Amino acid sequence: MQPIEPRILILAVILDLLIGDPRRFPHPVTYMGKLIAILEKALRRVFKNERIGGLFLLLLTVAITIGTALALLVGAYTIKSYAGFIVAVILSWSCIAARSLHLESSLVADALIRGDLAEARRFLSYIVGRDTAELDEAEIWRATVETVAENTSDGVIAPLLYLMVGGPVLGLAYKAVNTLDSMVGYKNERYLSFGWASARFDDLVNYLPARLTGLLITFAAPLAGLPARDAWRVMLRDGRKHTSPNSGIPEAAVAGALGLRLGGTNLYGGRPVEKPTIGDPVNPISQGSWRDAVRLMYGAESLLVAGWLIINMI
Numbered sequence: 247m248q249p250i251e252p253r254i255l256i257l258a259v260i261l262d263l264l265i266g267d268p269r270r271f272p273h274p275v276t277y278m279g280k281l282i283a284i285l286e287k288a289l290r291r292v293f294k295n296e297r298i299g300g301l302f303l304l305l306l307t308v309a310i311t312i313g314t315a316l317a318l319l320v321g322a323y324t325i326k327s328y329a330g331f332i333v334a335v336i337l338s339w340s341c342i343a344a345r346s347l348h349l350e351s352s353l354v355a356d357a358l359i360r361g362d363l364a365e366a367r368r369f370l371s372y373i374v375g376r377d378t379a380e381l382d383e384a385e386i387w388r389a390t391v392e393t394v395a396e397n398t399s400d401g402v403i404a405p406l407l408y409l410m411v412g413g414p415v416l417g418l419a420y421k422a423v424n425t426l427d428s429m430v431g432y433k434n435e436r437y438l439s440f441g442w443a444s445a446r447f448d449d450l451v452n453y454l455p456a457r458l459t460g461l462l463i464t465f466a467a468p469l470a471g472l473p474a475r476d477a478w479r480v481m482l483r484d485g486r487k488h489t490s491p492n493s494g495i496p497e498a499a500v501a502g503a504l505g506l507r508l509g510g511t512n513l514y515g516g517r518p519v520e521k522p523t524i525g526d527p528v529n530p531i532s533q534g535s536w537r538d539a540v541r542l543m544y545g546a547e548s549l550l551v552a553g554w555l556i557i558n559m560i
Contacts, residue, residue, distance in 0.1 A: 247412035250338065252558055255409060258338035259551060266345030274340050274418060278425045282307055296439035304426060304443045311422040315415045337414035341421055343401035344547055347394060348540050354390050355536050358383060377513035387531040392508050394539040395500035396493045400424055402547050404455035410554055423448050449491050456492035459546060460485060463499040466545025470538060477503035480525050487522035494524060500542055501525025504535050
């Protein structure tokens with residue numbers, strides 16, 4: 247693993263912005279999910295201690311992902327240098343999800359704008375873990391803004407940061423950890439012990455990216471005509487209120503910049519879960535809130551890439 251070449255990263259970012267994640271294009275996360283499901287079944291049979299089984303799930307998933315990525319890159323570069331370059335760009339592109347996050351959230355927004363609450367709830371259910379069947383319009387907008395804010399870190403800034411540090415191999419390793427957390431990192435009876443290692447390691451690898459994301463959102467706020475001072479103030483005040491050690495940081499920065507109150511009661515499997523409120527209810531949550539959250543996401547991404555390029559030019 248070594249730092250990514252600037253031209254590879256730039257092409258990967260451009261491909262993500264132009265194309266996103268084509269539905270028919272084979273995506274590494276899909277295969278990671280299949281691998282995790284297979285390993286989970288096998289490891290549950292082998293280990294009676296669920297924490298040990300879950301630890302091996304984490305180690306094996308990350309090791310297989312790294313080994314596969316290295317094999318693809320080495321094999322491609324062995325054939326031709328340009329073949330290796332193309333594979334490196336494609337693998338790096340697959341790690342970034344800015345365009346995908348924008349498009350998936352826009353499906354919810356477009357349905358709300360049409361007044362189709364049922365369709366908006368359906369599209370929202372694809373991108374959030376909470377129950378969506380009974381949400382009203384304001385709650386749907388809140389959930390959409392929250393997922394854009396949280397995934398600005400998980401889906402954009404964090405993978406970019408790991409790509410910059412360790413190229414597509416480390417970028418894909420991060421995606422493997424993130425996928426593990428999304429599949430087994432739940433605090434329910436099935437995964438509380440088995441998913442413990444994956445959830446805790448995901449917290450660890452996202453610790454720095456989440457805080458960098460909050461900082462980037464603060465700097466991006468004036469570019470979107472939003473108050474950086476409020477983004478910074480609310481991030482410092484409310485960023486650690488969230489049940490997650492990381493998710494609250496970018497959410498608080500977005501809430502402050504937009505003058506929104508996020509958090510509150512959500513339903514998961516029919517059971518209400520009360521989450522701490524983040525931000526101040528200066529403005530109502532609306533279509534404009536979602537648009538501004540997306541602008542902040544792209545602004546944070548642009549600042550990170552531009553800053554990294556400047557550092558590489560010095």
